[in-house]
Amino acid sequence: MSKTTKFRLLKMLFSLLILFATFNQSSAQDQYELNSGWLCMPSTQVKAKGTEISNATFSLSGWKKAVVPGTVLTTMLENKEVPDPFFGMNNKLIPDIYETGRDYYTYWFTKDFKEAIPGADGQVWLKFRGINYSCDIFLNGKKVNDKPFKGMYLRKTFNITSLLSKSGTNRLAVIVYPPDEVGNPNGGQGGDGTIAKGVAHQYTAGWDWIRPIRDRNTGIWDKVYIERTGGVSLDNPHVVTLVPGKREASGPQQPAIIKVSAELKNTTARPVTGNLVYTMGGQKVTKSVTLKPNSTNEINLPELSFANPKLWWPAGYGKQDLYALKISFLEKGTKLCDSQTVNVGIREIQTAWNVTTKSKEVLVNGQKIFIKGGNWIISDAMLRFTDARYDTEIRYHRDMNLNLIRIWGGALIERPEFYQACDKYGMLVLQDFWMSGDCNGRWEDPMKLEDQWKRRKYPDDHHLFLESATDMIKMVRNHASLAIWCGGNEITPPDDILIPLRDSILPKLDGTRWFIDYSNSDSMSLNTIGGNGDGPYTIQDVSTFWKDRTFPFNSEVGSVGVGDLESLERFIPKANLIAPVYITPEKREAKGPSEKVDSVWDYHNYLGVGYEQHILPYGKPADVADFAKKAQLVNYDQYRGLMEGFSAHMWEWYTGVIIWKTQNPWTSMRGQMYDYYLDPNACLFGLRSGSEPLHAMYNPVDGMLMVVNNGFKGKQNIMLDARVFDMDGKETSLTKVFCFLDPASTKKVMSVKKIVDELSAKKGSFLSLQLLDENKNLLSTNLYWLADSKGGYSGLNELKGSALKMTAKQLKSGQIEVSLSNPANGPVSFFNRVSLVNAQTKKRVLPVFYEDNYFSILPGADKKIIIDYQPEKGASLPMITLTNYVGQEQTIQINP
Template sequence: MKKLKYGIVALFALIHAKGFSQNMYELNQHWVCKKNSDVASISPNKLSTTEYSLKNWIPATVPGTVLTTLINNKTVPDPFYGMNNNKIPDIYFTGKGEYTYWFVNDFNENKPKGEEQVWLNFRGINYGCDVYLNGKKLNKETFKGMFLRQRYNITSLLNSNGKNRLAVIVYPPDAVGNPNGGQGGDGTIAKNVSHQYVAGWDWIQPIRDRNTGIWDKVTIEKTGAVDMQYPHVITKVPGVRQPDVTNQAPANVLTSVTLHNNTAATKNGTIKFELAGKSVEKSIALQPNSTQEVALPELIVANPKLWWPNTYGPQNLYTGKVIFTENNGVISDSSSLEIGIRQMRHEWNAHTRSMQVSVNGQPIFIRGGNWVISDELLRFSKERYDAEIRFHKEMNLNLIRVWGGAITERPEFYEACDKYGMLVMQDFWGSGDCNGRWIDPMKLEDQWTRRKYPDDHSLFVESASDMIKMIRNYPSLAIWCGGNEITLVDDIQHALKDSLMPKLDGTRWFIDYSNSDSMSYNSIGGNGDGPYGIQTLPYFWSYRTWPFNSEIGSVGVGDIVSLRRFLPKENQVIPIEIPGKEAVDDSVITYHKYIGYGNSVEKYGKPKDLEDFARKAQLVNYDQYRSLIEGFIGHQWDWYSGIMIWKTQNPWTALRGQMYDYYLDPNACLYGLRTGGQVLHGMWNPADSSIYIANNSFKKADNIMLSVKVYDMNGKDSVLTNVFSEAIPQNSKKIMYISHALKELGKKDGLFLVVELKNDKKALLDQNIYWLPNKEGDYTGLNKMPTSKVDVAYKKVKDGKITVTFSNPKDATVSFFNRVSVVDKQTGDRVLPTFYSDNYVSILPGEQKTIEIEYPFQSGKNYSLEVDGWNKKATQINLN
């Protein structure tokens, strides 16, 4: 039985019924390739037969791109390291022939018996291709389009001996674009229906082959006479729901599916949908060689387990099945689908003057992050998707926006979002930069011409239709967006909004473009985005931005371990900013798109070297993103209905806007954001020195003890207040001002401000530790702290999971900003990805703090735990 939320699947599955078997498998091994110019004298029909020798062809990576294959064969250097990318020929200067390649796979598949059908599926080829099987061409005309899947019935073309050859010649994009340093280079990359960042952007360097290749899964599928595609499931959850109700009111499920009869005879049978122990069905007669979309009766689920966004409730998922059985009892095709029962709504909030999103009748304050792509070279995996989305969950975010200059994200991305409760805003493929919103001297053509990109509008609409069908069943998908910072050209926009969406989905909010006035009223001018870059901490509380801000972001440099992975030794220097430019005095650091910290790092003392700079930058990172998210949460439903950080991750070794680096190593941005977005949270407003309680859940919390105290650099504490309060659901509440006390206590060396929440059993619910500057605004008092006396102990839970407990003596100072890492003892490298329930942790005098750590354990390897604190020398503990 194939598992499918979309038309094509890449998983093994098997079902037996009356002797007929059906399966699907992925062709992801034993590929070889060769440059087209090297075999130009060989006819495609001959090349695609098993008689032709593939000697001297090189191993190919599929799914993958030409450049991925060249990297894996060490033909070109790793473009992520240093300036290696400049050593790789760019397609704009070499011509498209340099990256026009044949990809060939010899596979075994017997010619089927009876009415069994065999299908060849491609989930993504960039940009054009011709496909041959056993000497026969499958496509009449050259196929084009990065976001259009292909499906071929190859039943009659399989060799009787079961040995077959698939040969695909892949052509680069029609317009490859001049990588001249502009956003999307000279803009002409947008003439294709493809991704735009590959010609370069302000956060990435150009991809030299523009990601030409068979970039997504290739599968062989077998069905009976009738096959099913494009199942569509809509869940309806009327009313206002709560996540913890034991007897939930019923939900309604609507299902449809497209059936294909691939024979010359009429096929009679039953289409059946099963879910939660119930089923609905419908009898159908399919005319010869016909296609029919079938809507099934409504299915009612009693007491459903609902799906909720992260921090608001559980992510319950059901397995549903769609089965077509012929009247003779043969199961011709079946599909399984993971279904999350929830309903999305959106409405205008007259107070904030912005749209608000609700799930299951409950308004959700959007805490989102902008996502570009998992890997700039399209090297995707289910495991990497899972790790990255898990990081977003652990940041306490609840939405990811997939930026419009990239791709429609893959099913595996959405599976992870379903699992971790991340709502998704999916852009289509356009941007203000390439598609003509602004005058731009870097662009080849004028705004009027660029406004009409891409060249083939019908291909865009056809591709959009296919992508909607591919991902529409995922409960995490919440919002469709026409494009990044601009509406698409009129006929495409109308086709999306007025035709495709009502017909193919009809359940989600469609935004014209990412900073549209229909999303957020813009009362202060500008583009509806930002600001970007370093800000003072009070800024995030005192400056009122757009009420649903789609892009606002800051810095994101990793620590020295991260930087050493891609900076050559001679370039491991303190970045010195060049006034008026987004550049520093080191060419490699500039090349990796460093964004400046201003004088914020120097406030901790002049850095001695890059290691010291990166260490102090983590303090800035933590503070920036904690203050950013707290400032927005502090004004939720008053100033704001949502925020999306630009951006949370990087698909290569860039030096800006990231909570973890390309190698999945988190920096302090992630944990500052995590702290600031806790479900029940006490926080300090640095703009007016007031204390707030935030409640990011649907439950009211009564009898909350709010405690505010300070510690000096030696660990001496002073209690400012203990007061009972309450936490209003989905809101923030100002409790008190403490400005006078802070000015007096911290004017010499600064201080630590601690805001805590405890329940009526005196259990700690939330602890938030700020470090405040002296009266000159410097943090140099931290350099006077006594050495930490903290004790660190671990306990093994199971292979790959431990708990680590910090114990700080009562007579000690604060043990400040401890970075914890799991290290491979043999290589000395950090083990990645590792997930920490908290990191960069501080422990107050007389207290303990325990964190959980999960890491990818391998039997036979030896691991150690490294702890490196601000006032603690790095130590390693063997993990036996």
């Protein structure tokens, strides 16, 4: 068979895949979730068959409560059969599936529910949004799936109308089998690599930021629905928005073009005539159709010219307006059969090649966006997803002044609820498919069971990969936030996956977004000597970010993220709260480690982070609390400096940077702006500062003062006020100068290196940079702590306390305003952490959104901070604590 013939056959196959009936993430007309009342039992303890178990007469006495959506391990944890695997060394106490065999984690799940047999043409559908890894389904004594149901990322819909019980009481029974290949968790990236032989998570066999998930996330891990429709069901609506020209973020707009289609399935044995209709923003579009008996058709509605649209913009560039689009099928134009509602953000994603940087730049609505992103693994390693957690995590990313999240390829196509939060907060999304250079053979690796040639062909079932990709594209393609598709993490899929995905499936199902063949592809960027890559991953001297040119669109750079003491106490036993011990060179064995780390810290991925040379300039840590405090200084400085260094060369060296990584799905110490329990550390606030849309900064290499403007409009008469303070609070003015800033630009103002070095030589100093508008309103503030002439921070060790005056009042339920004042004629009040705490336990309330934190206040200056949180019903008002670098602590009540 010729290559041409093979390719034509592949195209035909994938065209058929595209027509597979699935369901969309949007809200359906009449559906409910089966999310409680489930029971389960290990299959090894059940001798009966599915036809028996799903019969209402079968006794479920002794069956355990199950968590659905959830995994076997979440159910075992809920039933207190295993200890919390995220605490201490507990994960080692849980049997691993590689040792136990798959039967150990093969489970039956049952659910009784009420649903009557519908009248007339009414249909009832059973919908699964995700099962890992394969299953058989039974309802009321009958098998539901007549074909194998395999693959973690496939949604499946079953018409159960004919299987419903006449009594209206129904029993569903599902046996769930673990992945066929569970992988040996031998300590390698993805263990021995064989976990990638399936179409599922790769991280569950372990990585350098997580330990193995013992059941490999086996279970009914995503939502289960019952939906009712008429004789015609409406599936997979698709909304495309086109925004011609270069747009402004506000003001009147030229029309946008709206294209809408949907799949209609006629379940009846007769032709059905009716109208497919949608409404959006007060406008209505209709198309009359006739559907053949027992047929599925994709229907395209007429294009709509949408006048004066409210556009959707990435965070920091404009508002995130969304329209509710309701699409329905009306039999004979009057009888509602089915409908769905899709939230639509009107925007268009474009790309262009920047010849200066030699990299792609991303445009939204015709405006180029400097990408400031974070890498994301998954919200929870055991798949305990909630709308509230998604909302919190995405808001944290927005609050860090980021505008993009990349979903790493060893996890999943993120859930619709994730994308809904990204739509809300303006986070663009770069979505990888399920490949990784580690498991899929990019590099030679002695930890892997099979050689590169064999791993290059993973997964075993390429058809399943493409079928899953087809389905997942349909699930999330309507979200405004989805901006970029990516074939895999640091490697392309095999050609017989890549070519149809790139050339057939994506153009037909989406076709509106940039597709990258792999995450550090040469099509993404080329460095000065050619080729692309990523990193570095270790802590850098801050000057490195300013002077050393890296990849023009760097998809992974960064590393640190250890939390403070209260964060560490949440997952490290008290006996193991021991600070790393730094070994002096004379006592270190040849090529041996420079740090001695507690075994629990090692298990939670501290080892290799390398804080040593960055903490020691602040003085050797006295204990774990002192270590954690000094780590926050490093965290803040590291991520502020990283984003400042990239911003300093915006459009000159770089079009974008994505930090590796900004969150952790378990209690790891590697790369996180907030911990697993959603408590921010200083990384978050340092990054927030360095990523400000309008920001003044100091180049540590040449002492240049610079101002960054990320906005679409220029800025006139912005004053830069630069001052130095010594450790006693004595002030030296460097300059007060008006700046005139072009749109999307970085401006060099002046070098102050000589005078700053002189003022810092003895004990170090504080460098204050402020931006003010014409009315002297403070627009931005940035404070650096600078080392002495020996590279140490000797002055900080002698810094005197400056007790702030502090009050707090409740603005409304869930919102607190804290007012702080630093007396004049004293020192800088340095590195203050505000915490909202429970009034009884004095432990932090989580999650909480702080307008600023780890902040400093100049002598004689005031500051106000807004705190947002979700109050518990019936709970008393929390309290406010404030700690500073010298160890002073205050606790005050909140005025209602």
